Amino acid sequence: MKNYIKLLVFGLMNIVMVAGCSNDDKSSDKPLEPEKIEPVSVEKTNSTxxxxxxxxxxxxxxxxxxxxxxxxxxxxxxxxxxxxxxxxxxxxxxxxxxxxxxxxxxxxxxxxxxxxxxxxxxxxxxxxxxxxxxxxxxxxxxxxxxxxxxxxxxxxxxxxxxxxxxxxxxxxxxxxxxxxxxxxxxxxxxxxxxxxxxxxxxxxxxxxxxxxxxxxxxxxxxxxxxxxxxxxxxxxxxxxxxxxxxxxxxxxxxxxxxxxxxxxxxxxxxxxxxxxxxxxxxxxxxxxxxxxxxxxxxxxxxxxxxxxxxxxxxxxxxxxxxxxxxxxxxxxxxxxxxxxxxxxxxxxxxxxxxxxxxxxxxxxENVFSDISRLYELRVQKKGNIEIQKKLDQAFNYFVSMQTAKAKQLLSEIK
Missing domain, CATH: 3.20.20.80 (Glycosidases)
Incomplete structure (x- = not known):
């Protein structure tokens, strides 16, 4: 009986801990900080x-x-x-x-x-x-x-x-x-x-x-x-x-x-x-x-x-x-x-x-229109912190020449 009570208490504690974690997750449900990426130079053939x-x-x-x-x-x-x-x-x-x-x-x-x-x-x-x-x-x-x-x-x-x-x-x-x-x-x-x-x-x-x-x-x-x-x-x-x-x-x-x-x-x-x-x-x-x-x-x-x-x-x-x-x-x-x-x-x-x-x-690859799209979304979603964080990430992808990732992220924002 004591063992049963111990197991019951232990189970309840786990439930509380899980619930606590869940609550913590909700309270910290903030937009993810964009990944900081160092800029990458554009490769070109003209040395000028x-x-x-x-x-x-x-x-x-x-x-x-x-x-x-x-x-x-x-x-x-x-x-x-x-x-x-x-x-x-x-x-x-x-x-x-x-x-x-x-x-x-x-x-x-x-x-x-x-x-x-x-x-x-x-x-x-x-x-x-x-x-x-x-x-x-x-x-x-x-x-x-x-x-x-x-x-x-x-x-x-x-x-x-x-x-x-x-x-x-x-x-x-x-x-x-x-x-x-x-x-x-x-x-x-x-x-x-x-x-x-x-x-x-x-x-x-x-x-x-x-x-x-x-x-x-x-x-x-x-x-x-x-x-x-x-x-x-x-x-x-x-x-x-x-x-x-x-x-x-x-x-x-x-x-x-x-x-x-x-x-x-x-x-x-x-x-x-x-x-x-x-x-x-x-x-x-x-x-x-x-x-x-x-x-x-x-x-x-x-x-x-x-x-x-x-x-x-x-x-x-x-x-x-x-x-x-x-x-x-x-x-x-x-x-x-x-x-x-x-x-x-x-x-x-x-x-x-x-x-x-x-x-x-x-x-x-032509990305000029996608860069313009980034600007349009910046303006349209001015007060939306979550979307602005995503746009920050798209910017970081652009500066690091990861255009496919930048375009994909932009396409997900409506």
Whole structure:
């Protein structure tokens, strides 16, 4: 009888323990944390380093402190709150982003952009950067830049800064700095401290790459020497084409840009490239600015038609024939000037498909639409923690080149 009671008690204890475990399981019935996977590089046959010029300057009503759409969507006379019969917002561009107008600091947008670039065979991002001062929208650009940088190493892409010295005069006029060289010293000291030391910051000849869109304000070698004297490590410094004379011995080389027609590229490769230690080529899909129509300033005065992709084909071919070691794609998202590689309603994924072919990406599987699907689900399921965790896992599969797993996971989410 005692043995029977002991067995009965033991059985009841087991039931309680099992029930307790079950309750614990229910209380911890939380979404599984996504498996963290290190990024895997895209395999490609073209050894050219391919970089994308990137504008981190877009704001939406939700992201801005004054609850207004940013200038680069509106210019002077467009209102994205106006939605047409086609469902598109009114923006200051002839072209419309496939994901619609966005905030550059939105992590879902950054995720979408960087994954598309990765699978197109792009090695890194060249970030258009206005400095550190809280003048006009420069602070917003800096904050958006750092949101971008935070995700770059997760995706497995490099980056470098393209410094806009043209805004230094505005900083001085706003009373934020005593001189333009003083402001530049502050900016570049920040770049050195916060960016140069990153493992995924682009290095050329063992030194961090720094590019300048100009020079525009600092136009003498003495000024650049003064600015660089505050740095413990002199960068590999590239100016805009035909402008390195203004930086003198501080310049390591030059990079090409978009201008009027492809003969300027041909001339740069034929006549300037042989004289430079470092040359960065350029490729672009076209140029059609919106400034006059958007009330954003005077006309640039010239247009380069997109020609159904043949302009991009031509500029990529010129870069290939010139055997450049480094190529800058102009640009990911300057919608105001119509130079965007970012997928649009008008051109779809065709431009990044061409880059993918140029890069010789070995994985020929088409995943661009699946990456867009990831973005759509991020937006649609914004408040659903469980689904967002699954989407985090899909992102991790994408960065580690496990596309079949990523696609399967996306297909399971309704």
């Amino acid at each position: 380093k391919i970089y994308m010029h990137y504008m981190p300057w877009f704001e939406t009503k939700e992201s801005s402190t004054d609850k207004k759409w940013g200038y680069h969507w509106t210019m002077a006379n467009k209102n994205p709150d106006n939605v047409g019969a086609n469902g598109r917002r009114e923006i200051a561009s002839y072209y419309y982003p496939l994901i619609g107008p966005y905030h550059s600091g939105d992590k879902n947008v950054i995720e979408n952009h960087l994954l598309l670039m990765k699978y197109a065979g792009i090695d890194g991002v060249l970030i258009d950067w206005y400095g550190t001062y809280d003048v006009n929208d420069y602070r917003m650009v800096k904050e958006n830049t750092e949101q971008l940088i935070d995700m770059l190493d997760e995706v497995g892409l490099e980056y470098a800064i393209v410094y806009e010295d043209r805004f230094l005069t505005n900083v001085v006029n706003a009373g934020k700095a005593i001189s333009v060289t003083g402001a530049a010293k502050t900016d570049l000291a920040y770049v050195q401290k916060n960016y140069f030391s990153d493992a995924n910051y682009i290095k050329i000849n063992g030194k961090p790459l720094l590019m300048n869109f100009g020079p525009i304000v600092l136009q003498t070698p003495a000024e650049w020497t003064n600015v660089f004297n505050t740095l413990t490590e002199k960068p590999t410094f590239l100016t805009l084409w035909d402008q390195s004379i203004e930086a003198g011995a501080n310049a390591s080389g030059e990079y090409a840009w978009v201008y009027k027609n492809s003969t300027y590229l041909t001339n740069f490769y034929t006549n300037t490239k042989p004289k430079l230690n470092i040359t960065m080529g350029a490729a672009y899909p076209g140029f059609k600015d919106f400034y006059v129509e958007g009330g954003g300033g005077g006309a640039i005065g010239w247009t380069i038609e997109h020609n159904n992709g043949t302009t991009l084909d031509e500029t990529l071919s010129l870069a290939k024939n010139a055997a450049v070691d480094y190529l800058q794609l102009i640009t990911w998202n300057d919608f105001g000037e119509g130079t965007m590689f970012e997928p649009t309603v008008e051109f779809g994924y065709s431009y990044i498909e061409k880059v993918k072919a140029f890069a010789g990406v070995k994985n020929t």
